[in-house]
Amino acid sequence: MADMLSISSTAVAAYQRALSTVSNNIANVSTDGYSRQDVALQSNTPAKAANSYLGTGVMFTAVKRQYDEFAESNLRKSTSDLMSQDPLVNYSQRVMDLMGDKSVGLSSALDQFFSSASSLAADPASTVQRGSFLRSADGLASRFAELSGQLDLIGEETSQALSSAAGQFNTLTEQLALVNANLSKAAKLQNQPSELLDRRDLLLRQMSEFAGLKTTFETNGVVSVSLGATANQSVVVNGDKARPIGVDTTHGKIDFVIDPYGSTESLAGIASGTIGGLSNFISNVLEPAHKSLNFLASTLVHEVNKVQTAGIDGYGEVGHNLFAIDPAAVNEAAGVKVALNDAMRIATAAQFRVSESGTNTSTVKASLTFTPAEAPPLLGNPAITNNASPTTGVPIVVQGFNVFSPVTSVAAGMNNATFSGQRFGRTAVASPHP
Numbered sequence: 001m002a003d004m005l006s007i008s009s010t011a012v013a014a015y016q017r018a019l020s021t022v023s024n025n026i027a028n029v030s031t032d033g034y035s036r037q038d039v040a041l042q043s044n045t046p047a048k049a050a051n052s053y054l055g056t057g058v059m060f061t062a063v064k065r066q067y068d069e070f071a072e073s074n075l076r077k078s079t080s081d082l083m084s085q086d087p088l089v090n091y092s093q094r095v096m097d098l099m100g101d102k103s104v105g106l107s108s109a110l111d112q113f114f115s116s117a118s119s120l121a122a123d124p125a126s127t128v129q130r131g132s133f134l135r136s137a138d139g140l141a142s143r144f145a146e147l148s149g150q151l152d153l154i155g156e157e158t159s160q161a162l163s164s165a166a167g168q169f170n171t172l173t174e175q176l177a178l179v180n181a182n183l184s185k186a187a188k189l190q191n192q193p194s195e196l197l198d199r200r201d202l203l204l205r206q207m208s209e210f211a212g213l214k215t216t217f218e219t220n221g222v223v224s225v226s227l228g229a230t231a232n233q234s235v236v237v238n239g240d241k242a243r244p245i246g247v248d249t250t251h252g253k254i255d256f257v258i259d260p261y262g263s264t265e266s267l268a269g270i271a272s273g274t275i276g277g278l279s280n281f282i283s284n285v286l287e288p289a290h291k292s293l294n295f296l297a298s299t300l301v302h303e304v305n306k307v308q309t310a311g312i313d314g315y316g317e318v319g320h321n322l323f324a325i326d327p328a329a330v331n332e333a334a335g336v337k338v339a340l341n342d343a344m345r346i347a348t349a350a351q352f353r354v355s356e357s358g359t360n361t362s363t364v365k366a367s368l369t370f371t372p373a374e375a376p377p378l379l380g381n382p383a384i385t386n387n388a389s390p391t392t393g394v395p396i397v398v399q400g401f402n403v404f405s406p407v408t409s410v411a412a413g414m415n416n417a418t419f420s421g422q423r424f425g426r427t428a429v430a431s432p433h434p
Contacts, residue, residue, distance in 0.1 A: 041058050065197065067201075076205055080211065087278045098151070120133045145337075166210075177237055181240035188220060246259075256270060294331050321340075
C-alpha cells in the first residue's frame with residue numbers, strides 16, 4: 001500500500017506541473033514571441049525486490065520550449081526581405097504619383113506651354129497670345145520648382161525615417177545585450193529559463209525588421225549579431241556589449257557607421273530590412289528622379305533660350321532669354337524662373353527667311369540657315385558683296401514700320417549661296433531644295 005501511495009503521489013505531483021504548463025501555454029497564446037512549452041517526464045529509479053525491479057512512479061525533470069532554430073533563422077531572413085520592400089514600394093509610388101499628377105506633375109504644364117507656343121506662332125502679332133504664352137512659361141517654371149520642392153520633402157521625410165529606424169534598432173541591440181548578460185549566468189542552454197530565451201529570439205526577430213542579421217550562438221544561448229558580410233564583420237552585439245549604428249546624409253549620399261561616438265567603424269551598407277529599403281529608395285529612386293528632373297529643367301531652359309535668342313522680338317530686336325536658372329538654387333529645377341516681364345520681348349520671328357518669287361512656277365523650295373559670323377566658304381553671288389567680315393557686309397536695316405526688309409535675291413540654279421549682314425553679325429546660308 002505504501003508503494004502504491006508513493007507512486008500515486010509522484011504521479012499527481014508530476015502531472016500537476018504538466019497541467020500548470022498547459023495552463024501557462026493557454027494564457028500566453030497571444031503573447032508575442034512566446035514559444036509553447038512541454039513538460040519532460042522521466043520514470044523514477046526502480047526499486048529492487050528480491051530478484052526483480054519494481055517501478056517507483058514518474059518524476060518531473062524539465063520544461064522544454066518547442067523551438068526550431070532553422071525555422072526561426074528563415075523567419076528572420078524573410079522578415080528582413082519583406083520589410084525592405086515596404087518603404088521602397090510606398091515611397092516609389094509617391095514619386096510616381098507626383099510625376100503623373102495633373103496639378104503637380106510636368107505633363108499638363110508642358111502641354112500648356114507648347115500649346116501656347118503654337119497659338120502664338122499662328123498669331124505672333126496678338127498681345128493676348130503673347131501674354132498667354134508668358135503666363136504658361138511662368139506656370140511651367142513654377143511647376144518645376146513645386147515638383148522639386150515635393151521631392152525635397154520626400155527626401156527629408158525618408159532621411160528622418162532612416163534616422164528613426166536606426167535609433168529603434170540601437171534600442172533593440174541594447175536590450176539584447178542585457179538579455180545576453182542574464183544568459184551568461186548559466187553555463188548550459190538546458191538550464192536557461194524558457195522565457196529568457198523567448199525574449200532573446202523576439203528581440204532578434206524585431207531587429208531583423210530593420211536590417212539583415214548574421215547571428216552566432218554560444219553553448220549557453222548567448223548570441224552575437226553582425227551586419228557585415230561575415231559574422232565577424234560589423235558586429236553590433238557581442239555578449240553584453242552593444243554598439244550603435246549611425247546614419248550620415250549630409251554629403252548627399254547615405255553613409256552608415258558603427259559606434260559613431262566611440263571606436264567608429266565604417267559600415268559598407270545595409271541591403272535589407274526597413275533601413276535597407278529606405279536607403280535603396282533614396283539611392284536608386286529618389287536621387288535619380290531628382291537628377292533627371294534637374295537635367296530636364298536645364299535642357300528645357302537651354303533649348304528654349306536657344307530658340308529665343310535666334311529670333312526677333314516684337315520690337316525688331318534680337319530675342320532675349322525666356323528662362324533663367326537661379327545660381328543660388330541647390331537644384332536647377334528649383335531655380336527655374338521666367339527672365340522676361342515684357343511679352344513684346346518674346347521672339348516670334350526668324351532673323352532671316354526665304355520667300356519664293358511670284359514668277360517661280362517650279363516646285364523647288366528654298367531653306368535658310370544662319371551661323372555666327374566666322375569665315376565661311378565664299379560661294380559666289382554677284383548680287384551682293386560676298387565677304388565674311390562684318391565691316392564689309394551688306395548693311396541690313398529693318399524699320400519698325402516694315403514687316404521685313406529684303407536683303408538679296410538668289411537666281412534660279414544657285415545652291416548654297418552665302419552672304420553676310422551687319423544687323424546681327426550673322427552669316428546666312430540659303431539652300432534651295434527640290
